[in-house]
Amino acid sequence: SQQGEEDPQALSIQEGENATMNCSYKTSINNLQWYRQNSGRGLVHLILIRSNEREKHSGRLRVTLDTSKKSSSLLITASRAADTASYFCATNFNKFYFGSGTKLNVKP
Amino acid sequence: NAGVTQTPKFQVLKTGQSMTLQCAQDMNHNSMYWYRQDPGMGLRLIYYSASEGTTDKGEVPNGYNVSRLNKREFSLRLESAAPSQTSVYFCASSTRDRNYEQYFGPGTRLTVT
Numbered sequence: 114s115q116q117g118e119e120d121p122q123a124l125s126i127q128e129g130e131n132a133t134m135n136c137s138y139k140t141s142i143n144n145l146q147w148y149r150q151n152s153g154r155g156l157v158h159l160i161l162i163r164s165n166e167r168e169k170h171s172g173r174l175r176v177t178l179d180t181s182k183k184s185s186s187l188l189i190t191a192s193r194a195a196d197t198a199s200y201f202c203a204t205n206f207n208k209f210y211f212g213s214g215t216k217l218n219v220k221p
Numbered sequence: 222n223a224g225v226t227q228t229p230k231f232q233v234l235k236t237g238q239s240m241t242l243q244c245a246q247d248m249n250h251n252s253m254y255w256y257r258q259d260p261g262m263g264l265r266l267i268y269y270s271a272s273e274g275t276t277d278k279g280e281v282p283n284g285y286n287v288s289r290l291n292k293r294e295f296s297l298r299l300e301s302a303a304p305s306q307t308s309v310y311f312c313a314s315s316t317r318d319r320n321y322e323q324y325f326g327p328g329t330r331l332t333v334t
Contacts, residue, residue, distance in 0.1 A: 144321075148323070153328075155326055156313075157325070158324070163320075201263050201264070203323070205320075208266060208269065208280075211256075211263035211265070212263050213261070213262050214262075
C-alpha cells in the first residue's frame with residue numbers, strides 16, 4: 114500500500130485563485146517532497162520540507178508539515194493555467210513512497 | 222547535460238516475452254530507482270540501488286529483476302511479461318547532497334497483450 118495519500122483527488126479553479134492540496138502519510142519520515150507531473154511526462158521536483166521544519170516557501174509555493182498529524186499541505190498562490198498538472202507528495206525514510214496525486218486544473 | 226534518459230519510449234509485448242528497460246544518468250548520482258505508474262495512481266517503487274553494486278527491493282518487485290551495471294546505468298528486466306505489468310515505467314536518480322531529491326526520466330510506456 115502507498116505511504117502517502119493526497120486529497121482532493123481532483124481540483125478545478127480559476128486562474129488567480131489559490132490551490133491547496135493535502136497529503137497524509139503513515140510512518141516516520143526524514144523529509145517530505147512535492148512533485149509535479151504534466152500529462153505524459155516524468156515528475157519534476159518542486160519543494161522539500163524536512164521533518165524538523167513546519168513551513169517552507171518557494172516562489173508561489175508554500176508547504177506546511179505537521180508530523181504529529183502525519184500530514185502536509187501544498188499551497189499554490191495566484192495560480193496560472195500553466196500550473197495545470199498532477200501533484201504528488203513523496204515521503205522519504207530509507208525508501209520513497211508516492212501518494213496517488215491531486216489533479217489540478219486551472220481554467221484561464 | 223541530458224539528465225536521466227530512458228529507452229525505449231514505447232514498447233508492446235506479448236504475454237511471456239521478455240525485455241529490458243534501459244536507464245542512464247549523467248549527474249554522477251549514487252542512487253537510482255525504478256517506479257511504475259498505473260492509470261490514476263501514484264508511483265510505486267519496484268527496485269532501487271543506493272550505490273553502484275547494490276540493489277534492493279521496493280514495494281512491488283515481483284516479476285522484475287534489475288542490474289546496476291555501473292554508476293550511470295540501471296536496467297530493469299521483465300523475464301516473462303504479464304498483462305498486469307502494463308504500465309508506465311519511470312527511472313529516477315538522486316544524491317544525498319540534495320536530500321535525495323529525485324530526478325526523473327521521461328518514462329517508458331509498456332503494453333503487454
